[in-house]
Amino acid sequence: QVQLVESGGGSVQAGGSLRLSCAASGYTYSSHCMGWFRQAAGKGRERVAVIYTRSGISYSDDSVKGRFTISQDNAKNTVYLQMNSLKPEDTAMYYCAVNYQRRDCQSGNIEYWGKGTLVTISS
Secondary structure, three states: OOEEEEEOOEEEEOOOOEEEEEEEEOOOOOOOEEEEEEEOOOOOOEEEEEEEOOOOOEEEOOOOOOOEEEEEEHHHOEEEEEEOOOOHHHOEEEEEEEEOOOOOOOOOOOOEEOOOEEEEEEO
């Protein structure tokens, strides 16, 4: 059974930094892509950033470009999200996502989701 274990959420002031981690386990083969999505209170889930395992190519939402960086450690089946220059509007539950067979992570067509880690940014 696939498990995604997220860590690194918390509360910081605006301008601060956090680093999220997500370790995937329970699947025989390497993932096709992994990523981070977020959902703020009263809003729908939105993509933050995704990375494709073999190529290392990543995509980030315009709202986080230049501030957030997604990276991966393939040996550990782990994806990271370094978040800098955090803003109050970044406050949300952040979810790790992984696809093993589906080819597209960017659209949100995700096979497995983590339980989420809460990020709260105060002004």
